Amino acid sequence: MLKIRIIPCLDVDAGRVVKGINFLSLRDAGDPVEQAKAYSDEGADEITFLDITATHQKRRPMIDVISKTAEKCFVPLTVGGGVKNILDIKKFLLAGADKVSINSAAIKNPSLINESSKKFGNQCIVVAIDAKKKSKNWNVYINGGRVDTGVDAISWAKNIEKRGAGEILLTSMDRDGTKNGFDLELTSTISSAVNIPVIASGGVGCLKDFFDGIKLGGASAVLAASVFHFKELTIKQVKRYLKSKNINVRIDNLDI
Amino acid sequence: MKNILIIDYGTGNLKSVHNAIKTVSDKRDCKILVSSSIEHLKKSTHIILPGVGAFESCLNGLIKTRVRGYLEEMVLEKKKPFLGICVGMQMLATKGFENGEFAGLDWISGEVKKINNQNNNLKIPHMGWNTLKFLKETAFTKRLLKKMKVTNLNDLSAYFVHSYNFKNKNANEKVITSCYGEEITAMISKENIIGTQFHPEKSHYFGLAFLRTFLEQ
Numbered sequence: 201m202l203k204i205r206i207i208p209c210l211d212v213d214a215g216r217v218v219k220g221i222n223f224l225s226l227r228d229a230g231d232p233v234e235q236a237k238a239y240s241d242e243g244a245d246e247i248t249f250l251d252i253t254a255t256h257q258k259r260r261p262m263i264d265v266i267s268k269t270a271e272k273c274f275v276p277l278t279v280g281g282g283v284k285n286i287l288d289i290k291k292f293l294l295a296g297a298d299k300v301s302i303n304s305a306a307i308k309n310p311s312l313i314n315e316s317s318k319k320f321g322n323q324c325i326v327v328a329i330d331a332k333k334k335s336k337n338w339n340v341y342i343n344g345g346r347v348d349t350g351v352d353a354i355s356w357a358k359n360i361e362k363r364g365a366g367e368i369l370l371t372s373m374d375r376d377g378t379k380n381g382f383d384l385e386l387t388s389t390i391s392s393a394v395n396i397p398v399i400a401s402g403g404v405g406c407l408k409d410f411f412d413g414i415k416l417g418g419a420s421a422v423l424a425a426s427v428f429h430f431k432e433l434t435i436k437q438v439k440r441y442l443k444s445k446n447i448n449v450r451i452d453n454l455d456i
Numbered sequence: 457m458k459n460i461l462i463i464d465y466g467t468g469n470l471k472s473v474h475n476a477i478k479t480v481s482d483k484r485d486c487k488i489l490v491s492s493s494i495e496h497l498k499k500s501t502h503i504i505l506p507g508v509g510a511f512e513s514c515l516n517g518l519i520k521t522r523v524r525g526y527l528e529e530m531v532l533e534k535k536k537p538f539l540g541i542c543v544g545m546q547m548l549a550t551k552g553f554e555n556g557e558f559a560g561l562d563w564i565s566g567e568v569k570k571i572n573n574q575n576n577n578l579k580i581p582h583m584g585w586n587t588l589k590f591l592k593e594t595a596f597t598k599r600l601l602k603k604m605k606v607t608n609l610n611d612l613s614a615y616f617v618h619s620y621n622f623k624n625k626n627a628n629e630k631v632i633t634s635c636y637g638e639e640i641t642a643m644i645s646k647e648n649i650i651g652t653q654f655h656p657e658k659s660h661y662f663g664l665a666f667l668r669t670f671l672e673q
Binding site: 201202203205240245267270271274275276294295296298321322323366395396397420450451452 | 471475476508576581586604611613617635636660661663664
């Protein structure tokens with residue numbers, strides 16, 4: 201049986217791991233290479249590495265940091281931030297990423313999803329949605345949460361699936377960094393609208409939030425940044441808790 | 457001195473396999489090469505055939521580099537330890553049915569067929585960590601499991617990403633399976649040949665222990 205994945209996320213700015221609240225006011229949380237190794241040793245099922253200011257600062261992504269991270273990371277590595285085109289995706293994959301997450305570029309040029317998933321395989325392409333509540337529905341934001349596209353998140357999610365993406369990384373901007381739990385309404389709405397895995401992100405504060413994201417949100421994977429960075433929770437703790445709640449998680453390395 | 461050769465035949469990303477082998481091998485005693493040169497193939501003590509991409513394009517890549525004949529000499533006659541990963545295992549089959557019907561290397565009898573999606577109830581590719589089922593004990597699995605220090609074998613899992621399944625003919629060549637709608641062949645073994653559908657290079661402790669066990673041969 202496939203396991204529910206626990207994914208720590210490294211939000212990287214200028215080569216350092218950082219964490220903000222509602223996407224802004226960043227604070228330093230360490231070296232990405234060391235962090236990735238520590239997480240993978242501790243039992244992370246995958247690691248996500250996001251260069252969060254690349255698009256906003258109009259920078260190219262940091263290939264050398266990614267390639268050093270990949271050397272220490274023996275679980276799948278997803279890399280995102282600043283991806284503009286097929287060439288950027290190829291560069292990430294050659295640097296050692298297993299999957300590439302695209303966000304702003306997918307909205308600006310949706311055919312990038314079709315082209316890249318055809319070229320590199322569906323499992324390689326993750327589309328990130330940063331969603332913020334607008335009256336009844338949610339709007340998709342880009343440029344690291346700075347620009348409202350006016351696009352409806354539900355129809356965008358369906359569109360992403362149709363174009364061949366392998367997964368959706370769904371972040372609630374309203375919850376990001378608040379530790380008030382995932383936006384379960386958003387997560388369950390999107391995960392029931394599509395038939396590809398949805399990774400829930402944004403807002404984890406305690407053990408129960410992970411459980412809720414899976415059980416009530418219907419997420420195939422749960423992603424968290426600050427609770428792991430600031431050692432409020434460890435990956436082992438989360439997995440032991442979920443296992444005690446009968447969630448199917450990978451635990452084979454916990455006793456080593 | 458071990459000469460570990462990761463065969464580069466122009467498809468996929470070999471970096472993760474290289475990174476993992478680098479981590480588990482002893483620098484003083486091992487040389488790792490990523491190449492398709494016949495010279496390297498002759499000198500090698502351990503051969504790894506990774507595979508990312510479609511069955512036919514991987515096979516064509518292998519044929520284009522002209523290594524096939526030498527590879528068969530090294531593996532089938534000289535009996536050098538060989539590990540095929542993912543499509544690198546699938547290529548060992550008699551036939552593959554990805555985008556048509558193609559002849560494989562036919563080192564291990566069987567056919568590679570698309571995973572049944574159970575009327576759209578299953579997401580294809582089969583992607584993620586899945587539980588392993590050990591069907592039998594071999595000298596290899598015995599040493600591997602000793603390294604894992606687990607009490608319950610059913611707790612072990614590995615990372616899979618694939619849409620096709622190696623349905624091998626001889627049951628005694630199947631060592632590990634997994635389950636995704638149907639039985640998935642996860643590891644096959646025949647004399648000096650090992651194949652895995654999962655990615656040991658991405659299966660962390662278990663995967664690294666697997667690669668270590670392979671290199672000890």
